[in-house]
Amino acid sequence: MDINDKDKVNEKYFSNLSSRERAIFEGAISMGALFHQFIGTPVSLKSADSLQKAIEESIKLQPGVKKIKVRINPHILAELDTEFEYTSLTxxxxxxxxHCDFKKTRAVIRMNFIPDLxxxxxxxxxxxxx
Amino acid sequence: MDINDKDKVNEKYFSNLSSRERAIFEGAISMGALFHQFIGTPVSLKSADSLQKAIEESIKLQPGVKKIKVRINPHILAELDTEFEYTSLTxxxxxxxxHCDFKKTRAVIRMNFIPDLxxxxxxxxxxxxx
Amino acid sequence: MDINDKDKVNEKYFSNLSSRERAIFEGAISMGALFHQFIGTPVSLKSADSLQKAIEESIKLQPGVKKIKVRINPHILAELDTEFEYTSLTxxxxxxxxHCDFKKTRAVIRMNFIPDLxxxxxxxxxxxxx
Amino acid sequence: MDINDKDKVNEKYFSNLSSRERAIFEGAISMGALFHQFIGTPVSLKSADSLQKAIEESIKLQPGVKKIKVRINPHILAELDTEFEYTSLTxxxxxxxxHCDFKKTRAVIRMNFIPDLxxxxxxxxxxxxx
Known part of the structure; x- marks a missing residue:
């Protein structure tokens, strides 16, 4: 079996999931991947654009990911750059x-800092x- | 709102998911996290036990994870140790x-190398x- | 040439470094590796011991590393565990x-939080x- | 003491190193950091440019790094893209x-795959x- 023969892989390994569940599954893997791959990367106001773009293009390669928008908070960077010249991504x-699609279902997975929490x-x- | 006041967080941010979907969501995040946090770690036959244990104990802290078993293939390590003394985890x-639980649902998420694929x-x- | 034939590798790639410089070079690589491999790992007071041990055993595999002691500050963990149940390693x-050795030279490389800085x-x- | 008051930091923490040793020390940290931060990132022929640029811009923030050139082997990517659509950076x-400078010394640190090894x-x- 070929990993790219998606019909056969779906039938053998994912027949226990609905389309909604599969879109959630793949999107959640990619969000966990994003966080733990890039946390710790040196970043400054000046380098933030290239890092955002690289995160977007790499995570867009993951199964089902159709669209992704990454924003690194410039206000936090501005403060930290002043104190330390650069910082580590948190x-x-x-x-x-x-946005993660499976068949006709689209799951929009979000991660952001919730001030209230x-x-x-x-x-x-x-x-x-x- | 307190991040540990789980009822309120669930009501506000997760009321669009069933218990099945939530168990899948949290388990998939943790599996993506595991892969991208630890891939690249230096490892040998001798150090594999401590790495397995640290992966298990750290990922068990993630939301909903009740049980986890990590095994690093000793046969691959044995071959690579002979050639290079140690290797990077892949x-x-x-x-x-x-095993990821939400309310009464348990999702068992698996990652393993499928020779056929x-x-x-x-x-x-x-x-x-x- | 075999990567484990250290005399030949040293002669071809490292003849421009003194023993002091080589011990510093290898030790510094390992310290940078440690930081960027493990930052972001979920950790709590309860899991800190296994993470410390896994970091020590994996980094001890790197070239020249003879001894390593890793301590994750329990006071910071105690505070963060109270607020969020667990945190990400920073x-x-x-x-x-x-401790990184090359021939008769030992370099002791240290990383710690300097309150004054x-x-x-x-x-x-x-x-x-x- | 301010971390950006480099003269005071150098005097207190780095007076035991020559300029050559310091350039080697800082450059080696950055090379170890680069490897362990980015190994495992999803990558394809199409995304390689943005990843190269983000690695360069982030590592250039590290102490002493004046110039950096990162190249991800397109031949390996071409082969792997065919088989799996994308791969993980190794x-x-x-x-x-x-290129890492300290005072008047420049150390050029290199990492590349040596076929002979x-x-x-x-x-x-x-x-x-x-």
């Missing part, structure tokens, strides 16, 4: 919106049949 | 079984109401 | 002492012919 | 040349007073 700086939360912002 | 070496696949091995 | 929590600094704590 | 694909080696390609 979850608090990230706002990510990731004082925490960068990952959640499903919306999910629907298209 | 997906091909990993076999992970992760020549690929380390992440999938939902089983999911059920308990 | 440089501020780490105190690492790494408000920064986790990497530096050569001592270096001498043994 | 050390074998990387060719990095990093079957290994991606980090070494000091050249070092001199300018």
């Amino acid at each position: 979850g608090d700086m990230l706002d990510v919106e990731l 004082n925490y960068p939360l990952m959640y499903v912002e919306s999910i629907k049949e298209e | 997906g091909d070496m990993l076999d992970v079984e992760l 020549n690929y380390p696949l992440m999938y939902v091995e089983s999911i059920k109401e308990e | 440089g501020d929590m780490l105190d690492v002492e790494l 408000n920064y986790p600094l990497m530096y050569v704590e001592s270096i001498k012919e043994e | 050390g074998d694909m990387l060719d990095v040349e990093l 079957n290994y991606p080696l980090m070494y000091v390609e050249s070092i001199k007073e300018e």
